[in-house]
Amino acid sequence: NAGVMQNPRHLVRRRGQEARLRCSPMKGHSHVYWYRQLPEEGLKFMVYLQKENIIDESGMPKERFSAEFPKEGPSILRIQQVVRGDSAAYFCASSSPGPPINYGYTFGSGTRLTVV
Amino acid sequence: TQLLEQSPQFLSIQEGENLTVYCNSSSVFSSLQWYRQEPGEGPVLLVTVVTGGEVKKLKRLTFQFGDARKDSSLHITAAQPGDTGLYLCAGVDNYGQNFVFGPGTRLSVLP
Numbered sequence: 001n002a003g004v005m006q007n008p009r010h011l012v013r014r015r016g017q018e019a020r021l022r023c024s025p026m027k028g029h030s031h032v033y034w035y036r037q038l039p040e041e042g043l044k045f046m047v048y049l050q051k052e053n054i055i056d057e058s059g060m061p062k063e064r065f066s067a068e069f070p071k072e073g074p075s076i077l078r079i080q081q082v083v084r085g086d087s088a089a090y091f092c093a094s095s096s097p098g099p100p101i102n103y104g105y106t107f108g109s110g111t112r113l114t115v116v
Numbered sequence: 117t118q119l120l121e122q123s124p125q126f127l128s129i130q131e132g133e134n135l136t137v138y139c140n141s142s143s144v145f146s147s148l149q150w151y152r153q154e155p156g157e158g159p160v161l162l163v164t165v166v167t168g169g170e171v172k173k174l175k176r177l178t179f180q181f182g183d184a185r186k187d188s189s190l191h192i193t194a195a196q197p198g199d200t201g202l203y204l205c206a207g208v209d210n211y212g213q214n215f216v217f218g219p220g221t222r223l224s225v226l227p
Contacts, residue, residue: 004158033214033215035217040222041219041220042122042204042217042218042219042220043159043204043217044217045214045215045216045217048213048214055213056213056214091158091159093158104149104151104161104164104206104215105159105161105215106161107151107158107159107160108158109156109157109158110156110157110158
């Protein structure tokens with residue numbers, strides 16, 4: 001997982017607060033993907049971004065969730081007014097330019113969000 | 117929506133045993149990948165299979181992609197405690213942009 005940096009590793013928020021999760025892709029990677037993993041489950045796609053563009057957000061909940069990948073700085077996944085059901089591990093992955101068909105993702109170590 | 121199923125869901129074996137886990141779908145995938153995820157960490161890519169019928173070996177791990185590119189298997193020979201983890205398969209979706217993940221097989225190898 002070296003190279004894709006996610007922070008914080010653990011985040012505790014009270015219901016109704018905002019959560020901001022950060023992801024810095026590997027050097028040279030311009031594509032970022034966010035996935036959510038509930039306990040004892042696989043990864044669910046949320047959003048795919050390139051610099052300053054959202055390419056596919058079909059997995060993002062329609063409300064309270066947003067993502068960005070600015071020209072400078074990390075990608076941010078933002079969850080407003082968190083609820084207990086948002087508690088999960090959120091993983092970011094990055095890839096080189098072009099479709100990742102043949103070489104897969106490099107994942108970060110994730111941010112574990114706990115809503116109390 | 118393309119879905120991947122994995123079996124078994126849980127597997128607990130003794131060190132030295134062999135095992136096979138499966139990844140199945142009713143959809144055709146242009147490629148499939150296998151990842152291993154350890155507790156508290158992100159998934160780590162093990163292998164990518166692209167050609168129907170392809171077999172790849174990685175030390176004690178053997179990966180096979182079905183002829184119809186709808187399924188894959190992972191065989192581990194002489195399992196070791198270090199093989200313990202969640203094994204995830206992932207296939208490229210219809211648009212070739214994102215990976216669809218299976219629910220995983222949670223393997224525990226006891227010393």
